[in-house]
Amino acid sequence: MSQTPPTPILDRVRLPSDLKALTDRELHRLSDELRAETISAVSVTGGHLGAGLGVIELTVALHAVFDAPRDKIIWDVGHQCYPHKILTGRRDRIRTLRTKDGLSGFTKRSESPYDPFGAGHSSTSISAAVGFAMARELGAETGDAIAVIGDGAMSGGMAFEAMNHAGHLGKRVFVVLNDNEMSIAPPVGALSSYLTRLYSEGPMQDLKSVAKGAVSLLPEPFQEGARRAKEMLKGMAVGGTLFEELGFTYVGPVDGHDLDALLPLLRTLKARATGPVLIHALTKKGKGYAPAESRADRGHATAKFDVITGAQVKAPSNAPSYTKVFAESLVREAESDEKIVAITAAMPDGTGLNLFADRFPRRTFDVGIAEQHAVTFSAGLAAAGMRPFCAIYSTFLQRGYDQIVHDVAIQRLPVRFAIDRAGLVGADGATHAGSYDIGFMANLPGMVVMAAADEAELVHMVATAAAHDEGPIAFRYPRGEGMGVEMPERGQPLEIGKGRIVAEGARVAILSFGTRLAEVLKAREALAARGLAPTVADARFAKPLDTDLILRLVAEHEALICIEEGAVGGFGSHVAQFLSDQGVFDRGYKFRSMVLPDTFIDHASPEDMYASARMNASDIEAKVLELLGVAVAKRA
Numbered sequence: 001m002s003q004t005p006p007t008p009i010l011d012r013v014r015l016p017s018d019l020k021a022l023t024d025r026e027l028h029r030l031s032d033e034l035r036a037e038t039i040s041a042v043s044v045t046g047g048h049l050g051a052g053l054g055v056i057e058l059t060v061a062l063h064a065v066f067d068a069p070r071d072k073i074i075w076d077v078g079h080q081c082y083p084h085k086i087l088t089g090r091r092d093r094i095r096t097l098r099t100k101d102g103l104s105g106f107t108k109r110s111e112s113p114y115d116p117f118g119a120g121h122s123s124t125s126i127s128a129a130v131g132f133a134m135a136r137e138l139g140a141e142t143g144d145a146i147a148v149i150g151d152g153a154m155s156g157g158m159a160f161e162a163m164n165h166a167g168h169l170g171k172r173v174f175v176v177l178n179d180n181e182m183s184i185a186p187p188v189g190a191l192s193s194y195l196t197r198l199y200s201e202g203p204m205q206d207l208k209s210v211a212k213g214a215v216s217l218l219p220e221p222f223q224e225g226a227r228r229a230k231e232m233l234k235g236m237a238v239g240g241t242l243f244e245e246l247g248f249t250y251v252g253p254v255d256g257h258d259l260d261a262l263l264p265l266l267r268t269l270k271a272r273a274t275g276p277v278l279i280h281a282l283t284k285k286g287k288g289y290a291p292a293e294s295r296a297d298r299g300h301a302t303a304k305f306d307v308i309t310g311a312q313v314k315a316p317s318n319a320p321s322y323t324k325v326f327a328e329s330l331v332r333e334a335e336s337d338e339k340i341v342a343i344t345a346a347m348p349d350g351t352g353l354n355l356f357a358d359r360f361p362r363r364t365f366d367v368g369i370a371e372q373h374a375v376t377f378s379a380g381l382a383a384a385g386m387r388p389f390c391a392i393y394s395t396f397l398q399r400g401y402d403q404i405v406h407d408v409a410i411q412r413l414p415v416r417f418a419i420d421r422a423g424l425v426g427a428d429g430a431t432h433a434g435s436y437d438i439g440f441m442a443n444l445p446g447m448v449v450m451a452a453a454d455e456a457e458l459v460h461m462v463a464t465a466a467a468h469d470e471g472p473i474a475f476r477y478p479r480g481e482g483m484g485v486e487m488p489e490r491g492q493p494l495e496i497g498k499g500r501i502v503a504e505g506a507r508v509a510i511l512s513f514g515t516r517l518a519e520v521l522k523a524r525e526a527l528a529a530r531g532l533a534p535t536v537a538d539a540r541f542a543k544p545l546d547t548d549l550i551l552r553l554v555a556e557h558e559a560l561i562c563i564e565e566g567a568v569g570g571f572g573s574h575v576a577q578f579l580s581d582q583g584v585f586d587r588g589y590k591f592r593s594m595v596l597p598d599t600f601i602d603h604a605s606p607e608d609m610y611a612s613a614r615m616n617a618s619d620i621e622a623k624v625l626e627l628l629g630v631a632v633a634k635r636a
């Protein structure tokens with residue numbers, strides 16, 4: 001008679017406290033079930049698969065040994081948090097990951113008490129953990145702080161700022177270095193080679209007994225796993241590591257998929273540690289799912305997929321991505337200009353510089369997750385006469401802002417900033433929105449700031465940037481595909497500070513900066529049906545402004561609307577400043593600036609996010625009618 005399958009252990013786990021009742025053997029089974037559930041969930045939603053599969057056992061072990069939410073488990077970047085979310089009361093919603101009104105794809109304080117610190121940008125976890133640890137030292141009602149940081153995130157400067165401080169403070173804090181020898185791409189940097197040496201060269205023999213001794217401290221019930229742990233400790237490097245020089249007890253490397261090693265080790269450290277401890281765990285990104293393990297990016301980011309085959313379900317593309325257009329345009333420019341070099345901060349594929357590297361490997365630099373260094377490294381290249389294109393997503397460029405001001409703008413160095421993922425990006429949500437670069441770039445003296453209205457414009461802006469040696473220049477473009485417009489053979493440099501009329505109309509002029517132009521033209525069509533077609537212009541430049549064009553639009557129309565995919569303080573604010581200085585408002589001139597609302601917009605599709613920002617065609621149409629005093633039925 002066939003046996004009824006045992007009830008899945010995962011069905012008995014709603015919160016981490018439920019793990020305390022499980023035996024180590026059951027924790028093994030739970031890990032297998034958690035891995036399967038993670039694969040199943042991401043097959044439905046798409047998202048960051050590889051990183052989560054790499055920390056299944058670490059997630060189980062940390063929640064089995066520590067006591068969240070009193071103990072704070074802080075995930076770095078946070079893209080690997082799906083297993084953590086399944087074990088912390090969100091399994092029922094895990095298939096809403098990264099969808100409108102669904103779970104965030106990163107940890108998020110407002111989502112759960114088990115998410116003590118939000119993430120999305122790399123290398124923040126140790127700083128946050130030290131903050132929690134010192135709050136405890138000062139009497140706050142909080143337990144242990146455990147930062148789980150990857151080898152990629154460890155290349156971010158602030159991780160070392162935090163370790164430097166933690167080592168100085170000497171207080172108990174745990175750092176789990178999740179070393180899977182991967183960033184999004186293979187990791188770069190001397191640190192990565194050092195971590196590899198830590199487990200490939202013979203560790204210092206005389207200190208291994210210290211490590212073995214740590215296990216013998218285990219309370220009797222856990223001795224069962226200790227024998228395995230002792231075997232594993234044989235390979236441990238103890239003493240003399242970089243981390244110990246920074247004041248940490250270094251423990252590792254440990255097999256991050258071996259619960260028989262992880263559980264006794266974490267139990268011992270929880271029972272005995274008195275100061276900062278770094279546990280070096282070796283893991284595999286995409287572990288346990290062959291289609292992820294076999295991919296070059298180990299399944300870092302995936303669309304929805306068939307679990308059996310691993311085949312991803314991708315929407316057909318109608319036009320090249322902006323990223324691809326940028327990269328191919330830059331290759332064309334670099335073919336005739338050997339001074340052009342390209343810099344990425346650990347995002348070669350995301351920025352398209354992998355294409356540039358294929359063609360010009362010696363002129364492409366991946367500096368790791370180190371945007372501050374990327375900017376000033378580019379400044380150094382420019383100071384030496386090169387033409388550096390520093391390609392960093394808008395949101396991540398925020399990391400290098402002081403370097404843009406201090407090392408690039410003040411010295412008026414001709415660094416070219418290729419700002420991808422400008423505007424709202426969709427499933428990655430508020431932490432990845434490219435909302436602020438217009439503001440923080442256009443307020444810098446000498447900075448030229450452009451936004452491509454479509455992929456053809458982007459080709460010309462790459463050429464414009466390549467030709468601009470007078471100072472720094474930036475051009476922004478959104479995530480995703482272009483509009484499907486006709487593409488130029490070759491980019492033609494634009495006249496700096498000059499916009500263009502796109503469609504003539506009357507009464508109202510709309511001056512668009514960037515790709516909202518497509519929505520503006522849709523709105524114009526609807527308005528034309530009412531006999532109210534506005535004039536539409538593409539500003540192309542937020543700095544320097546095309547003041548002749550602006551004054552002409554004001555002179556020829558009773559109202560002017562500006563629109564941009566950015567927060568207040570950007571293009572529209574600069575136009576308002578100019579018109580104010582010209583006294584245009586003294587005459588009661590009607591002006592509106594359509595910008596992102598003063599709030600962080602949660603993840604959804606970009607279309608839905610712009611709808612919530614009231615910046616789609618229907619909103620533009622309504623704005624024109626409002627200015628013309630035409631009554632419209634209010635949208636729900």
Ligand SMILES: Cc1ncc(C[n+]2csc(CCOP(=O)(O)OP(=O)(O)O)c2C)c(N)n1
Pocket residue numbers: 051054077079080120121122149150151152153154178180182183184285300345346347369371396399
């Ligand atoms: C400041 C910043 N720059 C770039 C990124 C993009 N990014 C997301 S995950 C990742 C790689 C992280 O590697 P690692 O920490 O080793 O985690 P793994 O994916 O290997 O688990 C990068 C570069 C980011 N999130 N934050």
Ligand SMILES: CC(=O)[C@@H](O)[C@H](O)COP(=O)(O)O
Pocket residue numbers: 048077079120184301350421425428479
């Ligand atoms: C987790 C992270 O920060 C990156 O993987 C980011 O999600 C990449 O964004 P794109 O998908 O727009 O390249």
Ligand SMILES: [Mg+2]
Pocket residue numbers: 150151152153178179180181182183
């Ligand atoms: Mg990694």
